[in-house]
Amino acid sequence: MNYKIIDKESYYRKGVFRHFSEDCKCSTSMTARIDATGLVEYSKKTKTKFYLNFLYVLSKALNSRDDYKMGYRWETEELICYDVVNPAQYVFHEDTETFTVVYTEYREVYDAFYAAAFQDLERAKKTREYGLDSANHPNWFDASCIPWISYDSLNVELPDGYLYFAPIVNWGKYREENGRLTMPVSVRLNHAIADGYLIANVYRLLQREIETFSKK
Secondary structure, three states, X not given: OOEEEOOOOOOOOHHHHHHHHHHOOOEEEEEEEEEOHHHHHHHHHHOOOHHHHHHHXXXXXXXXXXXXXXXXXXXXXXXXXXXXXXXXXXXXEOOOOEEEEEEOOOOOOHHHHHHHHHHXXXXXXXXXXXOOOHHHOOOEEEEEEEOOXXXXXXXXXXXXXXXXXXXXXXXXXXXXXXXXXXXXXXXXXXXXXXXXXHHHHHHHHHHHHHHHHHOO
């Protein structure tokens, strides 16, 4: 885990950061539908798991811009940017109706990421422990699928004043609309390091990564 310290005085969002980390501590979130048609077709054609393919393009999109790799060190009050952020995914246990957190390291090479993420899931299926270990995984973002419903809105709330900067991303079941397969995706970011533009930009980056990936 490597990171760089951001100089708060030269930070390009200096004024916004100060306001939303001191005066008005809050988060901002959005739900929008993306076109998952190409990724679904690719997954069927290659007999690979759509879930893991989406997890890869999501991780790649978030790692493409520093704004989505921010962190805060409470002990030193430092604003930092990680070199890489990794997905904390989840496995659902049908028998207990509970989840286990699965920590997967992001790898830029797709085949390496897919194999590692698949193995991580298989190992997690053998336990029923929740497995949360945030202290040892500071540069992990939350990536959670809700495959039972194609929802229209979702909010994830954290306590006011909690400077948690990692993205929280959820997505639901895709459905057919006008001949395309669309999927709801929800993105939550702390307002101190992201605004509506930066959240909306996640969807643009996701769509671009899906289109590029699906052409392989």
